[in-house]
Amino acid sequence: MLRRRQISPMDREIIDKLIRKREEEIRRYELTGRKKEASNVILRLIVELNHIYQIERKRNPPVAEYVFPKLNEWLERLHDNMKYVDTPAAISLKENEARRESWRVVKPSRCLEDIVGMDDTIEWLLGHILTALEHGPGSESPLPGYDDVHSNLCNFLFSGPPGTGKTHVAEGIAHKIGELGWKVNFIPVTGADIKNSNYGESEKRMLSLLEFAEELEGVSVVFIDEFEEIATRDRHEATASITNAILTKTSGVNAVKNVILIGATNRPWEIDKAIKDRFVTVEFSLPDAHTRFKIIEKKLEGYDNDKVKVDMQNIRLMRKQIAELTEGFSGRELLKAIRNASRHAYMEAKKNGGKIRIRSEHLKKGIMEVRRKIETNAVFVENYPQRFDIF
Numbered sequence: 001m002l003r004r005r006q007i008s009p010m011d012r013e014i015i016d017k018l019i020r021k022r023e024e025e026i027r028r029y030e031l032t033g034r035k036k037e038a039s040n041v042i043l044r045l046i047v048e049l050n051h052i053y054q055i056e057r058k059r060n061p062p063v064a065e066y067v068f069p070k071l072n073e074w075l076e077r078l079h080d081n082m083k084y085v086d087t088p089a090a091i092s093l094k095e096n097e098a099r100r101e102s103w104r105v106v107k108p109s110r111c112l113e114d115i116v117g118m119d120d121t122i123e124w125l126l127g128h129i130l131t132a133l134e135h136g137p138g139s140e141s142p143l144p145g146y147d148d149v150h151s152n153l154c155n156f157l158f159s160g161p162p163g164t165g166k167t168h169v170a171e172g173i174a175h176k177i178g179e180l181g182w183k184v185n186f187i188p189v190t191g192a193d194i195k196n197s198n199y200g201e202s203e204k205r206m207l208s209l210l211e212f213a214e215e216l217e218g219v220s221v222v223f224i225d226e227f228e229e230i231a232t233r234d235r236h237e238a239t240a241s242i243t244n245a246i247l248t249k250t251s252g253v254n255a256v257k258n259v260i261l262i263g264a265t266n267r268p269w270e271i272d273k274a275i276k277d278r279f280v281t282v283e284f285s286l287p288d289a290h291t292r293f294k295i296i297e298k299k300l301e302g303y304d305n306d307k308v309k310v311d312m313q314n315i316r317l318m319r320k321q322i323a324e325l326t327e328g329f330s331g332r333e334l335l336k337a338i339r340n341a342s343r344h345a346y347m348e349a350k351k352n353g354g355k356i357r358i359r360s361e362h363l364k365k366g367i368m369e370v371r372r373k374i375e376t377n378a379v380f381v382e383n384y385p386q387r388f389d390i391f
């Protein structure tokens with residue numbers, strides 16, 4: 001990849017504009033002798049410049065290099081004004097900065113095309129998202145129902161048993177939005193990343209996550225796994241206030257406009273009612289026999305090189321038996337079975353010499369290994385009755 005050596009005029013303008021704006025504020029305060037306020041603005045600018053510096057250091061080094069001397073300049077100015085700085089305000093700015101530091105934008109690499117058996121759901125999801133992107137609030141041609149200026153782009157609740165593709169689909173959506181030409185920021189987190197035992201801290205973390213997503217250029221896909229950890233209104237003050245934070249950032253004047261929010265959960269019954277009302281629920285279920293075999297086929301097909309040959313013909317002969325043996329498997333468990341099969345074939349090839357040939361007997365062996373584990377774990381998934389039908 002070609003690395004840019006110089007800062008783009010647009011980036012430079014954004015940074016210069018920010019500095020000019022803060023300089024004006026500082027001057028206004030200084031003119032009226034309000035040294036404390038002026039110093040706080042200096043501090044705020046430092047926090048902002050540092051934020052840009054930290055983010056762009058790896059992503060766009062010329063921007064970081066441009067910001068660095070300015071950051072130092074302002075640090076020196078702060079030094080001269082230190083005695084006027086309002087300490088509680090400074091600490092809260094610093095804390096806020098620390099919170100933001102913990103959010104990361106991830107490059108989405110898995111795509112929707114790899115998901116089997118969910119074509120209709122995915123088409124519907126994409127339809128919903130693209131309509132919101134193209135004709136949502138703030139667009140030049142808003143569509144009825146999509147024109148609410150006090151709302152974020154859209155909110156989904158991905159609900160279903162573990163291993164059924166919730167994380168994969170969320171990443172795939174971000175990938176697809178990028179493919180369609182939008183600048184996209186994928187921010188995957190878990191409920192536990194947000195939850196904090198210190199009083200009031202969880203709510204601030206939730207707000208900081210959504211503000212972080214909002215301030216990025218382009219569309220942000222925020223994916224919160226284990227959503228029930230935070231989107232439940234139990235007896236605890238902490239979770240109730242996170243729920244409120246989500247509600248205020250998805251509707252009303254503080255709505256984060258460029259954000260698609262996706263929560264995923266294995267325990268949908270624990271999700272707060274008000275949240276459920278604002279989120280569109282998307283059900284993920286365990287794959288049926290036909291889909292299970294298709295997932296296996298899709299994963300194995302095409303391996304025929306100097307090291308590995310998947311004997312697909314041989315495996316297809318056992319299609320019915322394989323589909324039966326994998327009853328109750330999630331996508332993740334099917335992949336585990338395939339992994340086991342590869343290992344068995346590999347060990348065999350090592351012993352006998354020659355190329356690895358993955359055949360139905362390896363796959364069956366791999367499936368049985370996973371089955372044994374599922375049977376011992378079955379008690380933990382009692383809330384999904386379809387699981388139980390097999391045992």
Ligand SMILES: Nc1ncnc2c1ncn2[C@@H]1O[C@H](COP(=O)(O)OP(=O)(O)O)[C@@H](O)[C@H]1O
Pocket residue numbers: 114115116117118161162163164165166167168169264284287295330331332333335
């Ligand atoms: N319908 C499916 N088609 C293809 N792969 C699937 C499907 N469902 C799950 N997988 C695969 O199983 C693994 C687990 O999926 P993941 O998205 O992490 O599940 P969840 O988030 O629901 O627990 C991933 O590697 C994913 O690619």
Ligand SMILES: [Mg+2]
Pocket residue numbers: 163166167168225264
């Ligand atoms: Mg997941």
